[in-house]
Amino acid sequence: MSDLQIIGAPASNFVWATRIACAEKGVPYTFVPTLPHTPEVRAIHPFGKIPVARHGAVALCESRAICLYIDRAFPGPALVPADPAGAALVEQWLSLINTHIDPDTADGSPDRKAIEAALPDMRTQFAVLDAAVRATGYLAGNSFTLADIDLLPTLFYMNKMPESRAMLAQAKHLQAYFERHSERPSVKQTFPESMPERFVHVLAQVA
Numbered sequence: 001m002s003d004l005q006i007i008g009a010p011a012s013n014f015v016w017a018t019r020i021a022c023a024e025k026g027v028p029y030t031f032v033p034t035l036p037h038t039p040e041v042r043a044i045h046p047f048g049k050i051p052v053a054r055h056g057a058v059a060l061c062e063s064r065a066i067c068l069y070i071d072r073a074f075p076g077p078a079l080v081p082a083d084p085a086g087a088a089l090v091e092q093w094l095s096l097i098n099t100h101i102d103p104d105t106a107d108g109s110p111d112r113k114a115i116e117a118a119l120p121d122m123r124t125q126f127a128v129l130d131a132a133v134r135a136t137g138y139l140a141g142n143s144f145t146l147a148d149i150d151l152l153p154t155l156f157y158m159n160k161m162p163e164s165r166a167m168l169a170q171a172k173h174l175q176a177y178f179e180r181h182s183e184r185p186s187v188k189q190t191f192p193e194s195m196p197e198r199f200v201h202v203l204a205q206v207a
């Protein structure tokens with residue numbers, strides 16, 4: 001079968017997650033740097049979002065589906081536990097992160113008003129995440145899973161914004177979790193060279 005291709009912009013937190021998944025499992029892949037809404041992305045994602053991936057006859061969009069495929073299709077350490085309860089716990093956290101934690105707006109652009117309005121909820125979210133990683137140092141169960149892979153790029157970008165950086169610093173267990181896992185070779189090897197445009201835009205507004 002031909003090489004796995006990960007297609008997207010390196011700075012996207014969603015693209016980054018798929019690359020961390022590959023690195024954790026030792027899966028070789030070709031990275032194709034591509035912006036959203038380009039023809040090669042639109043050919044796979046119905047709404048033109050990144051990442052998308054190809055592997056032989058398999059074409060996939062949505063980071064969660066791509067990460068699941070990487071985990072199931074290749075050898076290497078399991079990123080989702082085999083037992084039903086463990087697997088469901090990973091799925092639970094993926095769902096919570098993607099529905100409550102990512103600060104995107106519908107069109108992917110930063111919405112300052114929405115961010116201001118979200119700040120009180122963000123405090124609760126940080127408290128929830130802090131409590132979740134406290135016992136084992138992982139989000140789901142006692143191993144590094146797709147849930148951690150999904151959260152780390154988001155925490156990285158939250159750590160760049162003053163308000164969320166202050167909240168992260170106060171969430172001691174989450175801060176320690178973030179610092180420890182940021183040192184993983186899979187995270188460091190795939191570190192994005194530049195910030196996504198939407199976060200640069202946010203920083204410019206709050207500076």
Ligand SMILES: N[C@@H](CCC(=O)N[C@@H](CS)C(=O)NCC(=O)O)C(=O)O
Nearest residue numbers: 012014036049050051062063107108
């Ligand atoms: N649910 C999607 C979200 C992907 C996403 O929002 N990607 C952003 C880049 S970080 C994008 O393509 N934005 C362009 C747009 O929303 O039109 C996933 O997990 O892959």
